[in-house]
Amino acid sequence: MPELPEVETTRRGLAPHLQGRRVHGVILRRADLRWPIPPEVAELLPGQRIDDIRRRAKYLLLDTAIGSAVLHLGMSGSLRVLPGDTPLRAHDHVDISLDNGRLLRFNDPRRFGSLLWQPAGEIHPLLQGLGPEPLDDAFDGDYLFARSRGRSAPVKTFLMDQAVVVGVGNIYAAESLFKAGISPLREAGKISRERYQRLADAVKEILGYAITRGGTTLRDFISPDGAPGYFEQELLVYGRDGLPCPTCGRALKHATIGQRASVWCSHCQR
Ligand SMILES: [Zn+2]
Secondary structure (H helix, E strand, O other): OOOHHHHHHHHHHHHHHHOOOEEEEEEEOOOEOOOEOOOHHHHHOOOOEOOEEEEEOOEEEEEOOOEEEEEEOOOOOEEEEEEOOOOOOOOEEEEEEEOOOEEEEEEOOOOOOEEEEEEOOOOOHHHOOOOOOOOOOOOOHHHHHHHHOOOOOEHHHHHOOOOOOOOOOHHHHHHHHHHHOOOOOOEHHHOOHHHHHHHHHHHHHHHHHHHHHHHHHHHHHHOOOOOOOOOOOOOOOOOOOOOEOOOOOOEOEEEEEOOEEEEEOOOOOO
16 A cells, blocks of 8 residues: 555656646546546646645645645555556556646556545645644654643554644554654553654654655656556564564564554563
8 A cells, every 4th residue: 555655756756747737638437436536627627737746645736726636546546657648457547648748647456546626725625634744844752742642542543643643654653663662552641752752753764764765666657567656665563473573582562553453562662
């Protein structure tokens, strides 16, 4: 599943091919993905210039003067910029053709992705109430400390709450808590400011590193057969239950926290 680093890598890969281009046409081969595709996408987007491609949480926004197409890759979605005559493959649901003869093609086998419309000056309901971006300065130990007071949920559940901070999925929560030495079961409201600063630093370091590594796959975004920009993670604890802790060698523990599989070292993480 594309996580925040893959979505950011996708944004960086697509930006030079989309920025400043005018939309020629929109072809929808389905009326819906996860949600119905609003008529504005096909009616309003043609003729508009793509001023920018932005990311908010795991959404990508193609900004024009009158509004933004809002894309989400869901579980299995991918975006590529291709020559206009590239033959269709299974699950190619949307083409946004450009004024240079190329097109942005959205492929999504499982159809948990989405294509929505956000009028200029408005914020789509799905993007309202989101917490800060984890790589922004506003996300730090002071913020996590203040936000967590009175919260009795396990810190892993707290960290994965999109209203607290966006884009820290199960993998990155597990890895960040390991790096910060904090047990995923620890009550969020009982963690000190100093430990939250270590956690914020760990989140930034791990996500930032994943984005940097993803940069090496950017060429795939304009290759018809290349795999989209998902990349192997170098994971220390996620998915390694029962295996030795990379720090102390003791067997990693496993539990379900907030309905999500969680692995941690009960010796190194307190
Ligand atoms: Zn350990």
